[in-house]
Amino acid sequence: MKYKILITFFSLFFYLLSNATPTKVMIRAKAKDAKFIGSSIGGAYVTVKNKLTGEILSQGKTKGGTGNTTLIMKTARERDMMITDDTTSGFLAELDIAEPVFVSIQVVAPVNKKQASVTATTEIWVIPGKDILNDGVIVEIPGFIVDILTPRTHQFISLKTLSQKKVNIQANVVMMCGCTISKGGLWDAEKIEVNGIVKKNDTIIDQIKLVSTSPNLFEGNFITNETGTYEVIISAYAPNTGNTGVDKINYIITQ
CATH class of the missing domain: 2.60.40.10 (Immunoglobulins)
Incomplete structure (x- = not known):
């Protein structure tokens, strides 16, 4: 009986693994009333977890520039208008998932300034094969x-x-x-x-x-x-x- 359970477990694990679809999520940290938190200030540290199980699915630091000042701070924004480009700081999380997963996104920024670091979180559903790119998920960091x-x-x-x-x-x-x-x-x-x-x-x-x-x-x-x-x-x-x-x-x- 014990061996049948183990065989069933591993069969399910390898089935899910073999059917997992790489899915990308761009995550950015943006200072309140300012620009994006990038490499020049040490970046933001991003952790993406499965909300249900607590499993870490991806983690790392944002990299890149603070963004275009005119576009971010001086241009009226309309629907579907992007405020980032290929050089704007962000962290590209790559998740291998076989079914929709509700994830918790935690951002600590700026990560190198301990007395000023803010931890901000948000939660979203990630669907296999449905990338979230362009501006991606923007988490605001006040202060x-x-x-x-x-x-x-x-x-x-x-x-x-x-x-x-x-x-x-x-x-x-x-x-x-x-x-x-x-x-x-x-x-x-x-x-x-x-x-x-x-x-x-x-x-x-x-x-x-x-x-x-x-x-x-x-x-x-x-x-x-x-x-x-x-x-x-x-x-x-x-x-x-x-x-x-x-x-x-x-x-x-x-x-």
């Missing part, structure tokens, strides 16, 4: 990438070295696709609020506003006369889109 440049993580700063007791704060802020934020630019720095919270020994002691001083760079400062362990939390917020981003660092002020 900003915020990197605090100054002070550095766990930096020791002496009060004696501070001019007028000012601690300078610098942060790099870009769209999730790496697109540039600048004054008067397509992604206008003056429409993004970048603010900081300063904590000493886990207590908030100051709040500051950072201003754009050059593309992607925002700066501010606060005054202190005390030594101790400090934390800075920098946030970016765009009222028109709801995009947000945060970075945190800890440092020490000594005599």
Whole structure:
């Protein structure tokens, strides 16, 4: 009896395998209010799973460029109009399936920026032999990438070295696709609020506003006369889109 079950199982397995049809699904990650997440920012990591069984059917990183700025950001889109081309970043999943499969698509992006990475998912039916190409499945990734440049993580700063007791704060802020934020630019720095919270020994002691001083760079400062362990939390917020981003660092002020 046991052998009959095994024979039946393997017969079914090889039947399904022999009747599997290669089916392609193009998957792309697009930054909210911006362009596609491509190789220049490290890409997005895509995992395609059988929703019922949890089996991983395909996985890998998106590769390619961020796309055509005019087409994506400045052109009114009509039905059936594509916003991608052969150079636009994406991941081509190739699934061998014998029958329709309901799949879960998970996208982690941008994969190389851990403090900014967002995990977004969607679900679709994939039908054998019915490729999903062209723009494919586009998963939106909201937010900003915020990197605090100054002070550095766990930096020791002496009060004696501070001019007028000012601690300078610098942060790099870009769209999730790496697109540039600048004054008067397509992604206008003056429409993004970048603010900081300063904590000493886990207590908030100051709040500051950072201003754009050059593309992607925002700066501010606060005054202190005390030594101790400090934390800075920098946030970016765009009222028109709801995009947000945060970075945190800890440092020490000594005599």
